[in-house]
Each structure stands twice: as structure tokens, then as C-alpha cells.
Amino acid sequence: MREYLLLNPDDDVGVALTGLKAGQRIDLPGDPVLRDDIPAGHKFAVRTVAKDSPVRKYGLPIGVADQDIPAGACVHVHNVRTNLAGEENYAYRPAAGPLPAFPFPEIPRFQGYVRPSGRVGIRNEVWIIPTVGCVNHQACRLAELADSRKFPGVERIVAFPHPYGCSQLGEDHENTRNVLANLARHPNTGGVLFIGLGCENNVMADFVRLVESRPGHCANFRCLIAQDAGDEIAEGLRLLDGIMAGAAGAVRTEAPVSTLCVGMKCGASDGLSGVTANPLLGAFSDWLVDRGGMTVLTEVPEMFGAERELLNRAANEDVFRRGVGMINDFKRYFLRHGQAIYENPSPGNKDGGITTLEDKSIGCVQKGGSRLVTDVLPYGGAVTQPGVSLLSGPGNDLVSVSEMAAAGAQIILFSTGRGNALGGPVPVIKVSSNGELARRKPHWIDYDASPLATGRPMPEVLAGLTELVLDVAAGHSTRSEENGFHDFAIFKDGVTL
Numbered sequence: 001m002r003e004y005l006l007l008n009p010d011d012d013v014g015v016a017l018t019g020l021k022a023g024q025r026i027d028l029p030g031d032p033v034l035r036d037d038i039p040a041g042h043k044f045a046v047r048t049v050a051k052d053s054p055v056r057k058y059g060l061p062i063g064v065a066d067q068d069i070p071a072g073a074c075v076h077v078h079n080v081r082t083n084l085a086g087e088e089n090y091a092y093r094p095a096a097g098p099l100p101a102f103p104f105p106e107i108p109r110f111q112g113y114v115r116p117s118g119r120v121g122i123r124n125e126v127w128i129i130p131t132v133g134c135v136n137h138q139a140c141r142l143a144e145l146a147d148s149r150k151f152p153g154v155e156r157i158v159a160f161p162h163p164y165g166c167s168q169l170g171e172d173h174e175n176t177r178n179v180l181a182n183l184a185r186h187p188n189t190g191g192v193l194f195i196g197l198g199c200e201n202n203v204m205a206d207f208v209r210l211v212e213s214r215p216g217h218c219a220n221f222r223c224l225i226a227q228d229a230g231d232e233i234a235e236g237l238r239l240l241d242g243i244m245a246g247a248a249g250a251v252r253t254e255a256p257v258s259t260l261c262v263g264m265k266c267g268a269s270d271g272l273s274g275v276t277a278n279p280l281l282g283a284f285s286d287w288l289v290d291r292g293g294m295t296v297l298t299e300v301p302e303m304f305g306a307e308r309e310l311l312n313r314a315a316n317e318d319v320f321r322r323g324v325g326m327i328n329d330f331k332r333y334f335l336r337h338g339q340a341i342y343e344n345p346s347p348g349n350k351d352g353g354i355t356t357l358e359d360k361s362i363g364c365v366q367k368g369g370s371r372l373v374t375d376v377l378p379y380g381g382a383v384t385q386p387g388v389s390l391l392s393g394p395g396n397d398l399v400s401v402s403e404m405a406a407a408g409a410q411i412i413l414f415s416t417g418r419g420n421a422l423g424g425p426v427p428v429i430k431v432s433s434n435g436e437l438a439r440r441k442p443h444w445i446d447y448d449a450s451p452l453a454t455g456r457p458m459p460e461v462l463a464g465l466t467e468l469v470l471d472v473a474a475g476h477s478t479r480s481e482e483n484g485f486h487d488f489a490i491f492k493d494g495v496t497l
Contacts, residue, residue: 002017002453002454002455003016003017003018003020004016004017004020004026004028004044005017005275005453006028006029006046007057007058007059007275008056008057008058008059009029009059010056010059011046011056011057011058011059012045012046012047012049012054012055012056012057012075013043013044013045013046013055013056013057013075014026014028014043014044014046015041015042015043015057015271015272015275015353016038016039016040016041016042016043016044016271016353017040017272017453017454018040019037019038019039019040020034020037020038020044021034021037022034022035022036022037026044026046026072028046029046029047030046030047030071032044032045032046032047032071032072033071033072034072035070035072035073035074036072036073036074037074038074039353040271040272040353040434040436041270041271041272041352041353041417041434042074042075042076042271042353043057043074043075043076043271043353043355044072044073044074044075045069045070045071045072045073045075046071047071048068048069048070048071049065049068049069049075050065050068051065051066051067051068052064052065053065054083055069055075055080057359057362058274058362058363060306060309060358060362061083061358062080062305062355062356062358062359062362063080063081063082063083063355063356063358063359064080064081064082064083065079065080066078066079066080066081067079075355076350076353076355077350077355077356080355080356081356082305082342082356082357082358083305083356083358084304084305084341084342084356084357084358085341087328087331087332087335088328090307090308090311090320090324090327092311092312092314092317092320092321093308093312094312094313094314095312095313107256107257107258107291107292108256108257108291108466108470109254109255109256109257110122110254110255110257110260110470110473110474111252111253111254111255111473111474111475112252112253112255112259112473112474113187113190113250113251113252113253114253114255115187115216115218116219117185117187117215117216118216119187119216119259119408120187120255120259120260120410121186121187121188121189121190121410122187122188122260122410122411122426122427122472122473122474122475123155123156123188123189123410123426123427123475124153124154124155124188124189124190124247124250125154125155125156125157125158125188125189125190126146126154126156126157126158126189126190126191126192126193126240126243126244126247127157127158127159127160127183127184127186127189127191127192127193127425128142128143128157128158128159128160128192128193128195128236128240129159129160129180129183129184129192129193129194129195130159130160130161130162130165130194130195130196131165131180131194131195131196131197131200131202131204131207132164132165132166132196132197132200132201132202133161133162133163133164133165133166134165134166134197134200135195135196135197135226135232136159136161136162136163137161138195138226138232138233138236139159139160139161139195140159140161141233142159142193142195142233142236142237142240143157143158143159145233145237146236146237146240146244149237149241150244151244151245151247151248152248153247153248153249153250153251154190154191154244154247154248155475156481156486157240157244158425158486159486160183160425160486160488161488162176162488162489162490164176164490164492165180165196165200165201165202166197166199166200166201166202167201167496167497168201168492168494168495168496168497169494169495169497170494171493171494172492172493172494172495173201173202174380175379175380175490175491175492176202176490177202177207177210178210178380178381178406179380179402179403179406179490180202180207180406181207181210181211181214181217182214182380182382182406182407182408183405183406183425184211184214184217184218184221185211185214185215185216185217185218185382186218186405186406186408186410186425186426187216187408187410188410188425188426189218189247190218190220190246190247190248190250191218191220191221191243191244191246191247192218192220192221192222192243193221193222193223193224193236193239193240193243194207194208194211194221194222194223194224195223195224195225195226195232195236196223196224196225196226197225197226197227198225198226198227198228199227204223204225208223220243220246220247221243222239222240222242222243224236224239252474252475256291256292257288257291257292257293257470257473258291258292258293258386259293260288260293260294260410260411260469260473261293261294261295261296261383261407261408261409261410262284262285262288262293262294262295262296262409262410262411262412262413262469263295263296263298263401263404263405263407263409263411263412263413263426264281264282264285264295264296264297264367264368264412264413265298265299265367265397265400265401265404265412265413265414265415265428266278266281266299266302266363266364266367266414266415266416267397267414267415267416267420267422268348268349268397268416268417268418268419268420269345269349269352269354269360269363269364269415269416269417269418269433270349270352270353270354270417270418270433270434271352271353271354271417272352272353272417272433272434272450272453273352273354273363273364273415273416273417273433274359274360274362274363274364274366275363275433275452275453276433276434276449276450276452276453277415277416277417277431277432277433277449278363278364278366278367278415278433279366279452279458280415280431280449280452280458280461280462280465281366281367281369281413281415281431282366282367282368282369282370283369283458283462284369284413284462284465284466284469285367285368285369285371285388286369286370286371287462287466289369289371289372289386289387289388290371292386293386294383294385294386294387294389294408295368295369295387295388295389296377296383296388296389296390296391296404296407296408296409297365297367297368297388297389297390297391298390298391298392298393298400298403298404299364299393299394299395299400300326300327300330300390300392300393300394300395301330301334301341301344301357301394301395302344302357302360302361302364302365302395303327303361303364303365304327304331304341304342304357304358304361305356305357305358305361305362306358306361306362306364306365307323307327307361307365309365310323310365310368310373310390311323311324311327311373313370313371313372313373313388314372314373315372315373315374315387319373319374319375319376322376323373323376323390325376326376326378326390326392329392330392333493341357342356342357344357344360344395345357345359345360348418351418352417352418367413367415368388368390369388371387371388372387372388373387373388373389373390374386374387374388374389375387375389375390376389376390376392377389377390377391377392377407378392379391379392379393379403379491380403380406381407382406382407382408383407383408383409384408389407391403391404391407393491394491396489396491397414397420397422398422398487398488398489399489399490399491401414401422401424401425401428401487402424402425402487402488402489402490403491405424405425405426406425409426410426410427410473411426411427411428411429411469411472411473412424412426412427412428412429413429413431413465413469414428414429414430414431415430415431415432415433415449416430416431416432416433416437416445417432417433417434417437418437419432419437419440419441419444419445420444421444421480421483421485422480422485422487423478423480423481423483423484423485423486423487424480424486424487424488425486425488427472427477427478427480427481428478428480429446429447429468429469429472429478430444430445430446430447430478430479430480431445431446431447431448431449431465432445432447432448432449432450433449433450434450434453435448435450435451438450443479443482443483444479444480445479446468446478446479447464447465447468449461449465
């Protein structure tokens with residue numbers, strides 16, 4: 001069994017796959033002897049790195065040495081610092097030679113729900129969407145009660161509580177409206193109940209006009225204003241009976257994988273996330289894009305330090321410029337609030353072996369694979385282009401899963417090294433970076449990417465993941481669905497009244 005890896009011949013560090021002990025000799029260039037114990041996922045120097053010199057992993061700098069680092073020493077937060085600062089200037093330098101783009105090999109098919117718009121859902125659920133947080137409890141109570149009288153053919157009834165829809169101004173208010181309206185056009189829902197209070201900023205009549213202006217919105221919807229109803233629960237159940245009756249007629253039919261949009265997410269990462277799980281998600285992204293499908297990548301703060309390699313895959317200079325704007329806008333967001341842009345990785349990431357934001361970002365963006373970036377979207381935007389889309393949003397797990405679902409992703413692939421149990425508005429497939437997590441948390445983890453670290457070929461591991469994705473698309477439940485987890489969150493930046 002492999003105990004460590006050198007990810008690139010130019011790297012200054014190796015990565016431990018298992019716990020290594022001080023005094024152990026490492027069979028890598030320079031033949032170092034370990035000076036420290038190295039936990040799994042953590043790094044050790046394979047050669048001496050001089051103070052103020054770049055430290056390379058993945059063939060790229062992940063920071064700068066804070067002191068002379070001798071061969072065999074542990075390389076982590078005590079001796080490496082970030083090299084990131086504020087906004088930067090970027091020049092479009094497309095990758096040398098043409099990137100592979102949509103060769104359209106044989107396209108697998110799955111059993112999904114073809115909606116009147118032509119978009120394909122992988123679930124036939126009824127969604128209860130509060131237009132304002134004041135009616136969250138009513139929405140959740142309605143979902144609980146209606147589930148017991150669910151019509152055949154309706155798979156789930158899910159409420160998506162959130163704290164917004166009132167006391168918001170400007171961009172925050174519009175972001176809330178856009179995300180909720182996008183949910184109403186999602187192909188995974190066969191019917192929607194909007195429930196409002198009656199005095200909120202997100203006025204129901206105006207919101208319905210916004211929903212109806214969106215191409216492909218679910219026409220099977222009803223509205224409930226709690227202040228106008230005598231008994232809002234009884235009235236909500238009556239409306240839900242009608243919605244379920246309309247949704248129950250949907251049947252699964254064959255659809256090509258080119259109709260799938262899959263979100264790429266990582267959370268609770270460790271030092272092996274960029275070695276196993278994220279490269280596997282990137283391989284899946286390439287597989288789907290090559291068959292005409294769509295993938296979406298967000299978590300903009302976790303692109304900092306790796307954005308040049310990502311943006312140089314832009315399909316054209318316009319896409320590149322919009323990508324630069326997305327990156328610098330998010331840096332300005334940090335600076336506007338007096339925060340350092342490199343205030344990442346999290347304590348758990350560091351415990352798992354991730355040292356700097358560059359270390360995290362270079363591992364993180366591997367989820368986007370190697371194919372062309374064809375679009376850049378604002379927060380609250382919707383994916384429309386085949387290929388890889390970049391979506392503006394934070395790294396926060398709940399917010400980013402929710403916004404990718406609202407943007408049109410029918411499935412989220414979520415890599416994790418330390419474990420996260422959350423669900424989302426759409427099925428979330430958890431992919432572990434290490435075998436220990438998969439063994440310890442089988443009720444959280446859907447797929448184990450760790451065999452990549454021990455030498456199993458990528459095509460074999462990818463084949464298992466693609467089979468699972470197609471099974472989930474055809475109705476197989478994910479662990480988070482089995483647990484009843486359907487989390488939802490909206491991004492907020494500005495003033496609350």
C-alpha cells in the first residue's frame with residue numbers, strides 16, 4: 001500500500017496517505033528522512049526550501065516558506081505563509097493547444113421526468129417555498145402534514161425555510177427574489193406552493209409576475225397569503241391537494257445525459273481532497289461535458305490563488321473578462337468588510353492538512369475538470385450553456401449548494417475529507433477523499449474516492465461514480481435524502497432593516 005505521494009515532479013512537498021513517523025526514510029527524490037511525525041493528508045519537504053522561496057504542490061506555488069525548511073520536515077501553517085493579497089491584474093492566456101470540447105461520444109440515457117419546457121427533472125417533488133421567513137413554520141408544518149396524504153407519483157413534499165424576503169434592500173432583496181423564482185422553474189419539482197405572510201417586501205403579486213417571466217417555470221403552482229386565510233394550514237392543505245393532483249401524472253421516460261446539469265462542491269475538506277475526490281469530480285465533469293451536459297462551479301473565494309489556470313480555460317475573451325470581474329468583485333466584497341481575502345482555510349481544513357488558501361484553492365478547482373469554461377454567471381443566475389459554468393457565490397456549504405440548485409443543477413456532487421451530512425434542494429452525492437471517513441460515516445457517504453490514492457486507475461473509479469450518478473438520476477436515493485435532509489440558504493451582504 002502506498003504511504004505517500006509526490007503529485008508533480010517539481011513539487012517541494014510530498015503528501016502522506018497514512019500516518020508517517022519521524023525517522024522514516026522516504027523513497028522520493030532527495031531520499032529524505034522524516035524529521036517529524038506526518039499525519040495522513042499532511043505534507044513533508046522532499047528537499048530543502050529556503051526562507052521566502054515558493055513552496056510547490058500540484059506543480060504550483062501554495063505559499064512561501066516563512067523560514068528555512070529542511071528536507072523531511074513537516075510543512076504546514078507554522079512554516080508557510082500565503083502569498084495572496086488584494087485585487088490583481090489578469091491577462092487572457094488561453095491554454096496552449098485546443099482544449100477538448102464536446103466530442104459527443106455515445107451518450108448514455110437515464111429515466112427522468114421530461115417537463116413541458118423540455119428540461120428534464122430527476123425527481124417529481126412538490127416544493128413549498130416561503131416568500132418570507134415569517135411563515136417558515138407554516139411551510140414546514142404543511143410539508144409534514146401533506147406528506148402523510150401524498151398522492152401516488154409524488155416522490156416528496158419539501159419545504160425550504162429561509163430568513164429573508166423582508167427587511168432587505170437593493171441587491172440582497174433582488175437576490176432573494178431571483179433565487180426563489182429560479183427554484184420555481186427547477187425541473188425536479190412537479191408543483192409549487194408559494195406561501196407568504198402578506199405585509200412583506202417580497203409582495204406576492206410582484207413575485208408571481210417575476211416567476212411567470214422565467215422561461216420554463218412550473219405552471220402547476222398556487223399561492224397562499226397567511227394573513228388573508230382564516231386557517232392557513234387548512235387552506236394550504238387544500239391547495240396542496242390540487243398541486244399534488246397535477247404533479248401525480250408525471251412519469252419517468254428515457255432522457256440523454258446531455259440534459260443533466262451537475263453542481264461541483266467541496267466541503268469539510270482535508271489534505272487528500274485535492275488528491276482523490278476533487279480530481280474524481282473533475283473527471284466526471286469532463287465525462288459529462290464531453291456528452292453535451294453542463295457542470296457548474298462556484299465557491300469563488302476558493303478560486304483565489306488558482307484562478308489563472310481556471311480563467312485561461314475560458315471559451316473566449318468575453319467569458320475571461322466576466323470571470324476576472326467575478327473574482328475581483330468577490331475580493332472587493334472581502335476588502336469592503338475589512339477582511340483579508342486569504343482568511344481561509346478553516347480550522348478543520350488545517351487539521352486535515354490544508355495549509356494556505358492557495359493550497360485549498362488549487363485542490364478545489366480540480367472539481368471543474370479540464371474542459372472549456374463557457375459561461376460566467378452572477379449570484380442568482382441560471383445555467384444555460386453546455387460546458388463548465390462559473391457561478392458567483394461564497395464557499396459556505398449551505399449557500400453554495402442552494403445556489404447551484406437554484407441555477408438549475410439537478411444533482412450536486414459534494415467531495416469531503418472530514419465529513420458533512422447536509423442535504424440540499426436537489427440530491428447531494430457525498431464523495432469521500434479517504435477510506436477512513438467512508439468506513440466511519442457510511443450513513444453520510446455515497447461514494448469513496450480513496451482507491452485513487454492507492455493506485456486504482458481513474459477510469460475504474462470514474463466508472464463507478466458515473467453509474468451512481470445515473471442511478472440517482474433515475475430515482476435512487478442519496479444518503480442525505482434517506483436521512484431526510486433538504487437544507488436551503490440564501491446569500492446576504494447588505495443592510496437588514
